[in-house]
Amino acid sequence: MTRPETFTMRRHATEGLAPIRLFPTQRAAAALFLLAFLTGCGGSTPQQSEAEGLPAEEPAVANDEVTVAPQPVRAACAQVAAILGAMPADSLTVSERVVTDYLADRSGPGCRVRLDGLASSYGSTARPNDVVREALPTRGWNEDFGYAADGPDGTGFALRWRGVTCLFQGMWDGGDDADPTDVPADRYALEVNCLESGAGQ
Numbered sequence: 001m002t003r004p005e006t007f008t009m010r011r012h013a014t015e016g017l018a019p020i021r022l023f024p025t026q027r028a029a030a031a032l033f034l035l036a037f038l039t040g041c042g043g044s045t046p047q048q049s050e051a052e053g054l055p056a057e058e059p060a061v062a063n064d065e066v067t068v069a070p071q072p073v074r075a076a077c078a079q080v081a082a083i084l085g086a087m088p089a090d091s092l093t094v095s096e097r098v099v100t101d102y103l104a105d106r107s108g109p110g111c112r113v114r115l116d117g118l119a120s121s122y123g124s125t126a127r128p129n130d131v132v133r134e135a136l137p138t139r140g141w142n143e144d145f146g147y148a149a150d151g152p153d154g155t156g157f158a159l160r161w162r163g164v165t166c167l168f169q170g171m172w173d174g175g176d177d178a179d180p181t182d183v184p185a186d187r188y189a190l191e192v193n194c195l196e197s198g199a200g201q
Contacts, residue, residue, distance in 0.1 A: 069096045069111040069194075076164040076194045077111040079139065083132050084190070089117040099195040101165060103147060103158075110195035119172045119188040128190045129155055129170030136161070144201075152177075165201060166194040 069077070074096075081094050092115050099110030115128055122128065136159050137143065147158035147167065152174030158167050169191045173184035 067096050067098055067109050069109050070196055072162055072164050073110050073194050073196060076161050076166055077113050077192070079136070079161075080113045080132060080166065080192050080194075083135050084113065084115045084128055087115070087117075087128050087131065088121045089115045089128075091116045099167075099193040101167060101195060101198070104165075104198050104201065106198050108195040110193060112194075113190075113192040115188075115190045117188050118186050119184070120186050122188065127170060127172075127188065129157075129168055132168065132190075132192075133157060133159070160197055160201065163197050164194055165197040166192055168192050 077094055081092065084092055092113070094111060094113050096109070096111050098107055099112065100107040117128075119127075133143070139161075141159045141161040144158045144160055144165070147156060149156045154169065154171040154174075156167070156169050158165060160166070171189045171191070173187060175184040176182040
């Protein structure tokens, strides 16, 4: 089976962390990384393990067809990756795959940006999801507040740019309020899935 191209900047395995609840809804190397993505060059990368404390990344494709994201979608993912590339992380990957917008009930060829790191690297007010949510609107992106949701273990929202919809999901361990002895896993992940917007979006 032919797999889509996947790009990795850094990866360090971290083991022994309990899985957290999944909430429903890294200056010079970064430039080379984005150039490789936009020109379609790259290699393969292993998937995240559930043992690392966050949900594993899904396989890139579920069929024998190569998924090629439209150029505007690639450009959107490149912008997101450029912002996240300036932040501390264990890994930052970009891959092309079929992306599903569950709220709009539609799927299409797209790309995914995923950052994994230590929650303690960011604090509670400067997580990567907060940084991109604040930075992208200054570059012409608009938020669709119909996708906005927050919970103790994460956040979800959507931003649109030039006919592209990107779905953001920040994930971390918010701890157990009912157990004062619970120590939250020091893990954080931000997953961004982009595809062309549907008609009327």
